[in-house]
Amino acid sequence: MRKIVQCAMGLWASGIAACGGADGGSGGTIVTPIIPTSTPPVAALTVLGEGRISARFTAEISVGPRYAYSSTWGTRSGIRGNAIYVWDLSSAQPSLIDSVIVADAGTTGDVQVVVDANLLVVAVEPTPRGAIVLYDLANPARPSFIGRYETPNTANGVHTAQVSRVNGRLYAFLCIDPRGTERARLVIVDITNPRAPVETWVQTLGNPFIHDVNVRDGILLTAEWNDGMAAYDIGGGGRGGTPAAPVFLGRVQTVGGSVHNVYWHRDSLTGARFAFVGEEGPGAIGSSSVGDVHVVDVRNWSGMREVAFFRVAGAGTHNFWVDEPNGVLYAAYYNAGLRALDVRGDLSVCAREAKDALDRCDLSLAGRVLGASPDAMASAFVWGVDGAAASVIASDMLGGLWRLSLAVRGTR
Amino acid sequence: MIAAVFFAPTVLRPRRFGGTLPQMRWRARGLLLAWVPLASVGAQARHAAHGLPALQRDSLSAMATLLATTVTPALSGRARTELQLTQPMIAVRGARRASSLQYVGMVNLERWTMPNGEPVAGIWGEGFIDRRHPHTIFHEAMLSASLGGEPLRVTLTAGKGFAPFGTDDPMVRPFTKYPANHHLAQVMERVQLVGAVRVTAYATVEAALFNGDEPLGPTSPPQWRRIGDSRSTRLTLWPIAGLEVQGSIAFVRSPEFVRPDGLDHAKRSVSARYTPQRSVVRYLLLEWAQTDERYRGRRIVGYGTLLGEVFARYGDWSVGLRGERTSRPEDERLLDPFRTTRPPNHLTIKGVTRWQIATVSLGHSLPTLLRVGSTLFAETSVATSTPLLRPVLLNPRDISGADRAWHLSLGVRVATGLMAARAGRYGAAVGAAGTNVMLGMPHGKHVP
Numbered sequence: 092m093r094k095i096v097q098c099a100m101g102l103w104a105s106g107i108a109a110c111g112g113a114d115g116g117s118g119g120t121i122v123t124p125i126i127p128t129s130t131p132p133v134a135a136l137t138v139l140g141e142g143r144i145s146a147r148f149t150a151e152i153s154v155g156p157r158y159a160y161s162s163t164w165g166t167r168s169g170i171r172g173n174a175i176y177v178w179d180l181s182s183a184q185p186s187l188i189d190s191v192i193v194a195d196a197g198t199t200g201d202v203q204v205v206v207d208a209n210l211l212v213v214a215v216e217p218t219p220r221g222a223i224v225l226y227d228l229a230n231p232a233r234p235s236f237i238g239r240y241e242t243p244n245t246a247n248g249v250h251t252a253q254v255s256r257v258n259g260r261l262y263a264f265l266c267i268d269p270r271g272t273e274r275a276r277l278v279i280v281d282i283t284n285p286r287a288p289v290e291t292w293v294q295t296l297g298n299p300f301i302h303d304v305n306v307r308d309g310i311l312l313t314a315e316w317n318d319g320m321a322a323y324d325i326g327g328g329g330r331g332g333t334p335a336a337p338v339f340l341g342r343v344q345t346v347g348g349s350v351h352n353v354y355w356h357r358d359s360l361t362g363a364r365f366a367f368v369g370e371e372g373p374g375a376i377g378s379s380s381v382g383d384v385h386v387v388d389v390r391n392w393s394g395m396r397e398v399a400f401f402r403v404a405g406a407g408t409h410n411f412w413v414d415e416p417n418g419v420l421y422a423a424y425y426n427a428g429l430r431a432l433d434v435r436g437d438l439s440v441c442a443r444e445a446k447d448a449l450d451r452c453d454l455s456l457a458g459r460v461l462g463a464s465p466d467a468m469a470s471a472f473v474w475g476v477d478g479a480a481a482s483v484i485a486s487d488m489l490g491g492l493w494r495l496s497l498a499v500r501g502t503r
Numbered sequence: 504m505i506a507a508v509f510f511a512p513t514v515l516r517p518r519r520f521g522g523t524l525p526q527m528r529w530r531a532r533g534l535l536l537a538w539v540p541l542a543s544v545g546a547q548a549r550h551a552a553h554g555l556p557a558l559q560r561d562s563l564s565a566m567a568t569l570l571a572t573t574v575t576p577a578l579s580g581r582a583r584t585e586l587q588l589t590q591p592m593i594a595v596r597g598a599r600r601a602s603s604l605q606y607v608g609m610v611n612l613e614r615w616t617m618p619n620g621e622p623v624a625g626i627w628g629e630g631f632i633d634r635r636h637p638h639t640i641f642h643e644a645m646l647s648a649s650l651g652g653e654p655l656r657v658t659l660t661a662g663k664g665f666a667p668f669g670t671d672d673p674m675v676r677p678f679t680k681y682p683a684n685h686h687l688a689q690v691m692e693r694v695q696l697v698g699a700v701r702v703t704a705y706a707t708v709e710a711a712l713f714n715g716d717e718p719l720g721p722t723s724p725p726q727w728r729r730i731g732d733s734r735s736t737r738l739t740l741w742p743i744a745g746l747e748v749q750g751s752i753a754f755v756r757s758p759e760f761v762r763p764d765g766l767d768h769a770k771r772s773v774s775a776r777y778t779p780q781r782s783v784v785r786y787l788l789l790e791w792a793q794t795d796e797r798y799r800g801r802r803i804v805g806y807g808t809l810l811g812e813v814f815a816r817y818g819d820w821s822v823g824l825r826g827e828r829t830s831r832p833e834d835e836r837l838l839d840p841f842r843t844t845r846p847p848n849h850l851t852i853k854g855v856t857r858w859q860i861a862t863v864s865l866g867h868s869l870p871t872l873l874r875v876g877s878t879l880f881a882e883t884s885v886a887t888s889t890p891l892l893r894p895v896l897l898n899p900r901d902i903s904g905a906d907r908a909w910h911l912s913l914g915v916r917v918a919t920g921l922m923a924a925r926a927g928r929y930g931a932a933v934g935a936a937g938t939n940v941m942l943g944m945p946h947g948k949h950v951p
Contacts, residue, residue: 148896165835165853166901169579197838217837217844250848268848271719272761299764299846317764349850373766373796373850375804377892380851426894472894489894 134499135465136431139482142185142492147172151410152486153211154477155204157181158188158231160211161486162199164474172198175213177232178492180479185492191234195220201251204228208261210237210285214252218270221248223263225285240288244278254282255306257326262291262334264304264311275301277313279334291335296321302371303352303410310392311337312353312366319344320353320368322392343395345385346449347372351408355389357415358435364390365398365438367420369408377426382407384422386438386454398439399452401459403427410475412483419461419498421483423473428464429485431498462498561597562921566590568679570880570914574622578840580904588616590674592642594923605930607664607923608644613637614721620841624886624910625683625858627831629717630845633899635681639692639718647930656701658930663725665927666690667697667709667737668753669772670790672926677786677814677823677866677942679882679912683858684808684829687792688772689927690735690753692718694725701931709737709932715756715763719845732756732763735770741935747776760846766796766803778940786814786942796832796852804852806830814942821878823864830857833890833897840902854897860886877917884910 147163147170154160159180163172173196177189193199193215201214211226211234222241226234240263248268255262265278275297281289298318305312309327312320322340324332332338351371357363366389372381386399406427413420418435432454445456454460464471464485471487478484485493568589575582591612598605620634629636645662665672669688673681682688695713702708715733716726735753742748753770757763774790788811795805812825833854834843862884869877887907888899900906924939933939 165896166840169901169904195838197836216848217835220838248844248848268844269846271723271845299760299762300848371849371851373798373801373803375852375892376854376896377894378804378852378855470894488896 133460134462134501136429136462136483136498137496138465138467138493139496140182140184140494141490142178142187142494144176144187144491145489146170147174148488149176149474149486149491150199150488151201151475152477152484152492153202153204154180154479154484155206155228155231158204159185159477159479159484159492160202160204160234161492162202162213164198164200164488166197171196175199175202175211175226175234177234179232180484180494183482183494185484185494188232189234191226191236193224194239201249203252203254204231205254205261207256208285210254210261210282212252212254212263212282214249214265215239216248216250216268218247218268221245221267223249223252223265223280223288225282225288227285237285238288240280240282242278242290244276244290244293247273250300251303253304253306257306257309257334260334262306263288264306266297266301266303269297269299275299277301277304279337281334292337294337303369305353305355305366307355307357308363310340310355312355314350314353314368316350317348318342318350319348320350320366320387320395322389322395328392340392341395343387343397345370345387345397346400346451347381347383349373349382351382352410354411354413356413356420356434358418359416360418361436364388365434366395367411367413367434368397369411369422371409372407374407380405380407380425382409384408384411384420384432384454386434386452388439397449397451399441399454399457400447401430401432401454403430409473412476412478414478414483414497417497421476421478421485421498423476423485425472425474428468428471428473429476429483429495430460430464431462431483433459433461433500461500464493464495468493561595563593563595564918564920564922565593566916566918566922567592568914568916570679570912572622572680572910572912574624575909576904577622577908578903583622585622587621589613589621589679591616592674594643594920596921596923603649605647605649606645607929609642611638611640611642611721614640618721621680622910623680623683624860624884624908625827625829625831625856625888626681626685627683627843628686629719630843632834632836632841632843633902634841635685637721639721639723642692643926645697645929649930654703656931658697658699658701658932660697660699660929661695663692663694664929666693666695666713666733666735666753667699667711667928667932668735668751668770669737669792670749670774670776670788670927675924675926675942676788676812677821678812678825678862678864679880679914679916680862680884680910682808682810682825682827682829683831683860683886684792684810684827687770687794687806687808687829688790688810690755690770691927693733694727694730697929697932699929699931704935705741707739707932709735709739711735715758715767716761717758719761726761729756729763737932739932741938744935745778745780745937747778747934747938749774749776765846766798766850769795769797769802776938778938778942780937783817784813784815785940786812788812798850803850804832804855806832806855819868821864821866821868823862823866825860825862825864825884827860827862828857829860830855830891833899835897836902852892854895855891856897856899857889857891858886859889860884875917875919877915879915880913882910882912886910 150162150164159178225237247270279292303314311323323337324330330338352369368385370382374380384401411422441452441457573584577583647660693713697711714729737751755768757765772792808829864882866880
């Protein structure tokens, strides 16, 4: 019966899409909606391997061609979250091969490998030694310390560090914690020469936090909590913006606020119409968590609007990774593990029954849930996700790494 | 004194003082302008003597506690001993116009004597955890004006001090170490306007508006624009001599953030306090309190406390017993494991820990010398912690090295002048006859 309903919804959505049109606004590309002709069943992802580590709480994960790097959080059994672990992914089972200890760190909340620069960037908290630490990955199995970038503008704690190229230069976008009367801020640092980083822009942003940014094609998207998601031209928006002087393009308030992380999606078939926003609502770990994944239509930066959402009852989302070639979003959900969503096609179109009172598509009711973490991960606490060689790696705060199969769309 | 509360931070930290008088919002201006009618009302007021103390003259007092505290284990399984000077305070109190105007002020010097806090089992607040934070320099400055008399007396009080919520501040209770529930059972160091109505000698109702933000440090001023964003109400009954029963509620907006961006506190408190007149047992207190953290009206998590304490005195010897069961939030620690982020980096509570603490205090008063009274004391407590939420991301055991810790303090409390027996009540809310009893302080004269 459920499959009949899902099929009917798919046909209904297809009919709606056929009557719709494409629209290209400033800042977006022309999009041709593609509606799934069938809705896949929800399935448990398969565990391919586990990389166990319990000395510290595991935080973020970043995957390179062969090796993955996980960061650490807080204090566990008296041991600080001041380490970066190096994992060999050449076999199904992630294998811990090395670790580096970051000085004066209580949490290394974010880590990113920059493959084309042979660089590893680590975000360091807490205050008063907030910084980023850079490592050379000439030998990716043995990160080699390059330097620590620490200034009064980073001292309050670097929560996340997003590294991206803009017009050929490499920049780190640092989200800084608030402290006392000092508000949260975004610091942009030119790390083209990682041995001599140069600060290019500092701006108070976030109400009260800024925890993430996403940079793509010269557009900077910022997750500004209760100020929503904002878009800035830093070289690709046609407004003359640069990383040293971003130009504000627009802002959107998603339902519930608490904008924690953002991702501007590129669907290989439908273009660059949508961005995904992760909401981290207030809660108590293990007791009450909320936070949806929101889908925002970004064809017009000055007129962005929310068109869809995804919710897991009793849980809140954290970080996510998008398998763009396959059009699947993998969202970490802490105590609820992991969810895989079909994000191909026009996410703003769905059956009327799948619409909420705000005219947003409920991606669950729209049949877009492809998979979930398996029962083996019932006790996991998933912080982040990244992709690796036809698999997905989930970082479990309590246990280490899980290597899972990719979600597969069902066929009829 | 009151003017100093408002303007001294400009002198101490001029760059940090975010507002000037012209920029204050109307609530703050109204609070200051309230001084005018307060000052003029006394000429026609009558003072009601039923159960209410009459201050006859200005008084100046001072007190301090010098103690050594050993905590075992304190950090990573190792014991630690600290020598500190805590609660060094200078207080002034007085009255004018037949007590129709009363003032109280207190300067606290902990900013210099214990800038890194004081080890106290299970306590938290204002960025400190397992250590009590130093109080603000200008700890209290309140001016009360009275109208009316028997059977109805109305007072209006303005300044900085304790909001009408919960029980007395632990500084006037018979233990050196504060209970862990300090931030659940009291709301202190707020700029406020308090109205109180006393009906006969048996009942008082108070209501206050104040700023929700907690101090960022001993020298930090309040967020002037937030004066009035929080409120509390307390009903107090004195059914028989020596017995005081109160029930109070409070809404404190976003106390952990300088802007109202964080979780709000919905607070409740009920307590019974008994001070027998002719008994070796001089004081009993039983209190319950609950604080719910809310976000836009939605309850996130709650913390509760149940505490009982008793104090007895025989001659120069005194003994106190306290039992407490309190739950507290856990948040990310700084590189100093006894400090937390301010404000928090998330609006997600990382854990809740239940503390069960038993405390015994033994004191011996020494003869007054040069008008200085002193009491030698020994105080010990055993504290057990239990994480309540799963998964456990922040376990105090990961810091101290064990689920159970012992605290032992040896020291001396000294005081001179007319000490206050109560803390946290102003104007018509000051306790009835038989309730304003000096507890645990060095023998000497006191004012209610």
